[in-house]
Amino acid sequence: AQKVTQAQTEISVVEKEDVTLDCVYETRDTTYYLFWYKQPPSGELVFLIRRNSFDEQNEISGRYSWNFQKSTSSFNFTITASQVVDSAVYFCALSGPSGGYQKVTFGIGTKLQVIP
Amino acid sequence: DGGITQSPKYLFRKEGQNVTLSCEQNLNHDAMYWYRQDPGQGLRLIYYSQIVNDFQKGDIAEGYSVSREKKESFPLTVTSAQKNPTAFYLCAIENGQTTGELFFGEGSRLTVL
Numbered sequence: 001a002q003k004v005t006q007a008q009t010e011i012s013v014v015e016k017e018d019v020t021l022d023c024v025y026e027t028r029d030t031t032y033y034l035f036w037y038k039q040p041p042s043g044e045l046v047f048l049i050r051r052n053s054f055d056e057q058n059e060i061s062g063r064y065s066w067n068f069q070k071s072t073s074s075f076n077f078t079i080t081a082s083q084v085v086d087s088a089v090y091f092c093a094l095s096g097p098s099g100g101y102q103k104v105t106f107g108i109g110t111k112l113q114v115i116p
Numbered sequence: 117d118g119g120i121t122q123s124p125k126y127l128f129r130k131e132g133q134n135v136t137l138s139c140e141q142n143l144n145h146d147a148m149y150w151y152r153q154d155p156g157q158g159l160r161l162i163y164y165s166q167i168v169n170d171f172q173k174g175d176i177a178e179g180y181s182v183s184r185e186k187k188e189s190f191p192l193t194v195t196s197a198q199k200n201p202t203a204f205y206l207c208a209i210e211n212g213q214t215t216g217e218l219f220f221g222e223g224s225r226l227t228v229l
Contacts, residue, residue: 009156033216045159045206045220091158095216102147102166103174104216108158 002027002099004092004107012113013082021077021110023092029053032096034068034075035104039089051075053096082114119143122207122221129194129201129228137192137224139207147210148190149218152176152203159206165190194226202228 161174179198
């Protein structure tokens with residue numbers, strides 16, 4: 001079975017602070033994909049990143065960075081110098097052959113509030 | 117504009133009534149999905165379709181039905197058999213080049229009175 005755990009349900013930070021959103025996953029697959037999505041108040045989810053399980057290099061995209069550690073089954077997301085526009089619900093997700101790559105398993109989401 | 121269109125954005129229904137949520141896409145993608153979002157539960161997969169005239173049950177298909185008669189359309193019917201239908205429903209298509217990368221519509225919020 002596939003499972004994604006986002007233990008932080010809500011986080012509040014003051015603008016310009018750094019914040020890390022945690023994601024821990026469980027899967028019996030040796031090959032799988034991990035994702036992060038952002039859901040702003042408008043409601044539609046926006047794809048942020050996909051990582052292949054074979055690629056453990058950290059990735060940086062502007063103020064966003066992702067730390068993938070297979071040893072701890074974690075795929076954490078850090079926002080540097082947070083801004084009010086970062087306020088949203090962030091979902092970590094997983095797909096792999098045992099669940100069917102088409103069936104993406106989502107965590108419950110972490111609501112981030114950035115206070116001006 | 118290219119993309120995914122869900123309608124209606126808000127819908128109210130009386131208990132015992134069926135209701136159909138529309139999802140249309142003009143991006144010519146094959147795979148389409150319906151998810152349900154409830155507070156504290158994240159997104160759960162209801163149905164998905166990889167190709168016209170074919171669809172598969174997701175994790176919570178009971179009380180729902182779908183059809184895929186055209187590539188661009190994947191309507192979801194919430195039937196009276198769905199015991200707790202009040203939720204936010206999201207339609208998505210999959211980027212054909214990247215497995216698991218989903219493009220979502222703006223969602224439809226269904227409230228049962």
